[in-house]
Amino acid sequence: MRKEFYIWKYESLANKVADELNKKRHEVYIARNKDSALKIVLGLIPENSSVATGGSLTLTEIGLLEKLRTGNYIFYDRYSAKSTEEKYELERKAFFADYYICSANAITEKGEIALLDGNGNRVAAVIFGPKNVILVTSINKIVKDLEQARERIRYISPMNTKRLNLNTPCVQTGYCVDCASHQRICNYYTIIESGFRHPGRIKVVLVLEELGL
Numbered sequence: 128m129r130k131e132f133y134i135w136k137y138e139s140l141a142n143k144v145a146d147e148l149n150k151k152r153h154e155v156y157i158a159r160n161k162d163s164a165l166k167i168v169l170g171l172i173p174e175n176s177s178v179a180t181g182g183s184l185t186l187t188e189i190g191l192l193e194k195l196r197t198g199n200y201i202f203y204d205r206y207s208a209k210s211t212e213e214k215y216e217l218e219r220k221a222f223f224a225d226y227y228i229c230s231a232n233a234i235t236e237k238g239e240i241a242l243l244d245g246n247g248n249r250v251a252a253v254i255f256g257p258k259n260v261i262l263v264t265s266i267n268k269i270v271k272d273l274e275q276a277r278e279r280i281r282y283i284s285p286m287n288t289k290r291l292n293l294n295t296p297c298v299q300t301g302y303c304v305d306c307a308s309h310q311r312i313c314n315y316y317t318i319i320e321s322g323f324r325h326p327g328r329i330k331v332v333l334v335l336e337e338l339g340l
Contacts, residue, residue: 178224285297
């Protein structure tokens with residue numbers, strides 16, 4: 128019974144945020160769970176399309192990467208790179224992809240999309256280059272405003288650094304210390320205010336399950 132109340136709450140919040148994102152000329156889809164999210168994303172991508180992804184635990188959790196690897200797509204698989212140089216070239220190809228897929232670090236109740244990157248390839252591709260961008264974002268990443276978005280990112284960043292096996296101060300402390308480490312992942316903070324210039328280019332899939340970090 129308790130789960131039903133959470134789903135009702137999540138649906139209400141997702142519908143509110145979807146309305147705001149639609150006003151900003153983004154396309155929005157609401158997925159009840161990760162299986163539904165996977166079906167929606169694959170339904171948006173025609174066969175033979177070129178596809179690239181940003182680093183995302185969420186995409187792994189919904190099973191998208193395996194579908195892209197085995198499906199009829201031209202997949203620029205950054206995880207298949209055998210060297211730093213090859214990974215860099217695959218990330219550069221992402222700018223010419225038909226579809227670029229990643230997650231957002233946070234989305235506000237006003238429909239502002241917050242992204243934070245270490246190298247900047249993800250935020251750059253979301254802003255410009257690929258013909259279509261799909262952001263698969265779970266309900267736990269919705270926050271009240273940009274201040275809370277920033278706080279959420281600072282709270283989550285040490286866990287992402289630990290997940291990536293990096294050696295930064297936050298791995299030792301468990302919290303952000305605004306470091307000067309060469310392995311720092313908090314370098315490029317970007318806010319997507321609207322899609323008015325290119326309506327529908329950014330497609331947001333809001334998942335009513337907690338995914339990623």
